Amino acid sequence: MSQGATIAANTRPYANLPPINVALFEAKARRGLSFDEIAKAIEKDEVWVASAFYGQAKFTEKELQKLAEILGINESELSGALGSHWWPNRGDLGPMPPTDPVLYRLYEGVMVYGPAIKAIIHEKFGDGIMSMIDCKVSVDKKPDPKGDRIVLAFDGKFLPYSKW
Amino acid sequence: MSQGATIAANTRPYANLPPINVALFEAKARRGLSFDEIAKAIEKDEVWVASAFYGQAKFTEKELQKLAEILGINESELSGALGSHWWPNRGDLGPMPPTDPVLYRLYEGVMVYGPAIKAIIHEKFGDGIMSMIDCKVSVDKKPDPKGDRIVLAFDGKFLPYSKW
Amino acid sequence: MSQGATIAANTRPYANLPPINVALFEAKARRGLSFDEIAKAIEKDEVWVASAFYGQAKFTEKELQKLAEILGINESELSGALGSHWWPNRGDLGPMPPTDPVLYRLYEGVMVYGPAIKAIIHEKFGDGIMSMIDCKVSVDKKPDPKGDRIVLAFDGKFLPYSKW
Amino acid sequence: MSQGATIAANTRPYANLPPINVALFEAKARRGLSFDEIAKAIEKDEVWVASAFYGQAKFTEKELQKLAEILGINESELSGALGSHWWPNRGDLGPMPPTDPVLYRLYEGVMVYGPAIKAIIHEKFGDGIMSMIDCKVSVDKKPDPKGDRIVLAFDGKFLPYSKW
Amino acid sequence: MSQGATIAANTRPYANLPPINVALFEAKARRGLSFDEIAKAIEKDEVWVASAFYGQAKFTEKELQKLAEILGINESELSGALGSHWWPNRGDLGPMPPTDPVLYRLYEGVMVYGPAIKAIIHEKFGDGIMSMIDCKVSVDKKPDPKGDRIVLAFDGKFLPYSKW
Amino acid sequence: MSQGATIAANTRPYANLPPINVALFEAKARRGLSFDEIAKAIEKDEVWVASAFYGQAKFTEKELQKLAEILGINESELSGALGSHWWPNRGDLGPMPPTDPVLYRLYEGVMVYGPAIKAIIHEKFGDGIMSMIDCKVSVDKKPDPKGDRIVLAFDGKFLPYSKW
């Protein structure tokens, strides 16, 4: 934990976020909280909370209240910026293809394995897609003697193509 | 199963694949085999097999033999095209961003949830990435009364950044 | 109707379609059928049928049979190319932004009115999207003394964003 | 309604709008008005009003007066910024393809169904386009037991191609 | 005039045109006809005819007949390719920005003088556009002792933006 | 005319212009002058003056003096910013393809009719181009009972290609 933690607002992926989101990250760093700890406080999952910090999801008023409390942020300021009138403008956090290697590897996963994934989805489910709207994302650690592994999972509803 | 199944080689994602790969797909369709059935025959996973059909992975000579057998393809032709001298040139199967909605949703997942995933990886593992080379991909069906769900998982080794 | 109608397969939007799709268009032209007439024969809507002709949707085996009949195309050839093993690879029919003025105007509609549409959707439905998978598209003529009008409608399911 | 509502002017789609437009959105949020309520006050439709808030349409002086009144904004400031000398510079609100899923689905609608829509327009109207200038856009809720539906309609004049 | 004139179909701007259009150009060259002479024969303007040769406009059946006659092309072949079932897919003739200097200068004209043209249109006509659908284009020679001048004119209908 | 007219300098096409150019537009709006009125005062054409306001042309010192006078701007400030040391950096006013429909239609004119225009230029003038440097642009109103028309004309010198 670092009482004097600051976030440079001119840097990616913060550059186009509302100032209040940068303040969320700074408060999180200063209080030394993990996303999981914050998630437990507002009864959500850590990946979802992180995505909301990045402006990719919408907190309810109640979640904003709890957030203000656990992070020590002024509640009315939080709600003034991210309240009922605010809606996420998703996906505008950085260049595509991503330049950061962590993100690029995910992008590469889509590029290299995408057609195979599509083929298996069609074989198992028929003509349709995995929803990225009704979808939950998780990131778990899987210990392994040869080096720990990351298990990244997307759990999304299958949506069959409508015909009319 | 369709004895007369054909694949139009001028169409994506087949357009830049070696003709033998298109023949693999045609043989698979004609024999009415699923990727899972082929995978069992060559002792691999269905997603990996599908990726290899799309030229994104390399069969061993032994796998090519079994493949020739189960699909009824001439073995020497298969091995002449995809044998020891052939190496995958990965990732060149279609446009990015993908136009196909199945693929685009995956791309959107990276774009929308990527920074959150990166943040959780750093929080749990430190400075490094999830390898897309030492990585296994799975696509599973999860029955759900409100509509079946797809669980797409990437199980990749965490690679810490070297410092020197 | 034109008995000798031909379609130049090297031209957009036919250039990357399977040859059988080009044959569908030629047969339609030669028989002088409208999409609506074909649609009635296979009990679907004209816009959906047109999208399927362009490889953007999947016919069932039964629909392929009826199609073969009404268009005078060899059924096994049709089913060999577009049967159960074939899945649409959607959206790859031409450049974006579109160069054709008919298509560009639609693109412009999204570009100019998109944020307004998004704002109204959020105001009326909350945080979520209009599904383009569970969506029906219609194109109707609305007579008007000052010049007939086109009514293009998308009727799509609202999908609320999942939180977890 | 939120008396302290603020809009971060550095975020999309507000980033390139005149400051007065951001003030319009803030005033709307603070007064807790819907686009429909504002629309009724200035005798226009909600989608059109939203598009004008985003700088995509031009208010008359009279509309600016009513707007100033209902939103409690200084009229001369409003008219000084958006008066007779101001003309919309349309379409420059965000990246194309859009990264936001609400907008992307519309873009995908054009990409996937565009050629089919074009084919039906030509079949029903001949060689020409649907005007996006003489066009009205509506977004309606259609209740449905399986989940409410959004009906997005473009009602545009057919313009035949001139020949000379 | 050149009896043996040929057009290399792999070259721009012919590369994506139907073979029949290339045949039109070859026939024109072999008969030594100017666009103006062909235009007179089918009672149209030279620029319009040239645009139709490039697949950017649609001939009526009657125009195709006259065209077949004056160019000595088989009428049924012409009508089989460009008859009632064929619709222009406009604008896909080459890269943008254009690499050819003749075309680039026009593009530069839009880029450099576009905002000034827009400003004058708004000042003289109000909020709206010059239609490129209801528009006639002419290219005339204006003799000048310091070097002949080209007068390129677009005569398009002003379309006021609809408000609703 | 609007005494309090302001121009938001962060918006296109003003965003990259010198502040003095924005001041020119504001002064023009406050004095309620048209480009034609300003043009008469400095003995130039309205389209040229508009292009110079957008930084696409260079005023002489004498023109700057007259401009200062008619617009009530400090002459030394004007000349300090746009005097003999300043040269236009042309064409950098907005994205290409343009998103604004007024500008896009011009772009579309080049894209759709460009090859036809090129063909006619070569037929009438030989191998060369229409200069966009030695070129005059005009925008005129042509009244028409079916709706007024805009006549946009480029009058440019023909430049034959040098051979050496």
Next chain:
Amino acid sequence: MSQGATIAANTRPYANLPPINVALFEAKARRGLSFDEIAKAIEKDEVWVASAFYGQAKFTEKELQKLAEILGINESELSGALGSHWWPNRGDLGPMPPTDPVLYRLYEGVMVYGPAIKAIIHEKFGDGIMSMIDCKVSVDKKPDPKGDRIVLAFDGKFLPYSKW
């Protein structure tokens, strides 16, 4: 000189050239002629001749005759392909930025020294450009003990910007 010299027509920069141009290059190689030798035969400069071989300039009928003679190509075939009906479609020979290092260095010269060149042109000539239409290009060898130097010169007419 190589009697059996061939040019692979699928390779850049030949890929989009008319087959006759590829034949010109093959004939040149087979006869072992330099561009300078060919240039002397048709009374032109070597750089101009090379540009014409690449389809970037237009031979007169007389030049085609001499070319046919010196290269041993059938004259009517040459004139049938590149005769009076053929016009260069310039600039479409490869990607920009160029990938080839020889070409890229020239591109880099424009990118790095372009603004300085522009500044000097304005200082010495005023507001205008160096014509690339009325321009001669030369490539000369300048012996130097530290390594021979290439002198690449563009000799183009200064065109002052028109004001009107």
Next chain:
Amino acid sequence: MSQGATIAANTRPYANLPPINVALFEAKARRGLSFDEIAKAIEKDEVWVASAFYGQAKFTEKELQKLAEILGINESELSGALGSHWWPNRGDLGPMPPTDPVLYRLYEGVMVYGPAIKAIIHEKFGDGIMSMIDCKVSVDKKPDPKGDRIVLAFDGKFLPYSKW
């Protein structure tokens, strides 16, 4: 010369330059000096000096001293910004393709004549390039009764490709 000359730092090509470079341009304008006059003072060529003003080359400490003197700029400020720790980050001055016609014509020269230049270089020098690092650029006026000409020359070392 203009004592009050200013440069708008938000405009291209100054926008990404260090403020000190903008100050160099302002001082140059205020003192009414040409690049040639400055060049003589620091014993360099005018094109090189202009390129250094644009941040494309590096002054020595001694050159900075002379520059400070002739331009009346604080020497320590100059050396603090552009001293031994500063290295040019070349080529990032504006868009490519350039939008400005002066720059575009140079770009067009590379695009149109590049392959011819490459062919002549190979014919005269073998496999290698013209260095753009060991290269001198000049811009000279060549009087001509039909209109003065600009001679732009690149004098660069030929570098043969290494083989190993």
Next chain:
Amino acid sequence: MSQGATIAANTRPYANLPPINVALFEAKARRGLSFDEIAKAIEKDEVWVASAFYGQAKFTEKELQKLAEILGINESELSGALGSHWWPNRGDLGPMPPTDPVLYRLYEGVMVYGPAIKAIIHEKFGDGIMSMIDCKVSVDKKPDPKGDRIVLAFDGKFLPYSKW
């Protein structure tokens, strides 16, 4: 060494870096330290330290302490900005392809020699990649009478592709 050294934060590659990184560069310049000297002080290699200065690697708290000491920067400010909560967002330092010739040559190395390097890697190691995560980079001077040479080496772990 230059006591008054400053870095213009609006210039590439500093433009998107946290202000503290610019302060690192300024302190380094003011103290006249080389990357090697700093590297020795924190027991790392010079290339790694330079990459960390550019925000491409993460210092430990201990390294930040030593850095603060040797550069005379406030330690808590350094640790507040780049402490445990900060993670590199790699690769976003400038355009690709790079415009700077130093960087472009490296890019060209990948473009020209990449396929050969890939072929040799496959021949010597099999199907896999050279890790850029577990990789050390060095830049050494190799004196040579014909001109000193730079030896740039990447020493990366071979990662075989997983099969599953």
Next chain:
Amino acid sequence: MSQGATIAANTRPYANLPPINVALFEAKARRGLSFDEIAKAIEKDEVWVASAFYGQAKFTEKELQKLAEILGINESELSGALGSHWWPNRGDLGPMPPTDPVLYRLYEGVMVYGPAIKAIIHEKFGDGIMSMIDCKVSVDKKPDPKGDRIVLAFDGKFLPYSKW
């Protein structure tokens, strides 16, 4: 070694290579030769030979003779295609950024470590570049108990920037 080895010429990176280059690869595979074995036969390095196979370097006539011999290819065919009249058109082998992970990692190396490499080059050598023309590339295996390592080295001449 595989007597029947074939290379699909429609696939990357072979797609734009002359057919003779594809034949080189097929002959190499059929004879079971490594690049190193071929390199020894023609007295060159393996990386250089691989780059020449990919059309990125030029064989001498003597090297072509030896190549014909060791690969069992017709010498006159080889020399007819790649003889003295043929010059490499470098760098056009695939998309940039590369989609293949082997190539992408190299690209990422330039993107992530490029600015650091540039900084060290300037610190050690001054203002200039590492030549990619006078440069040798090597790929070596470095055994390591934790997994073998690849050492990729570029040994290029330092070229100081000319000043004039």
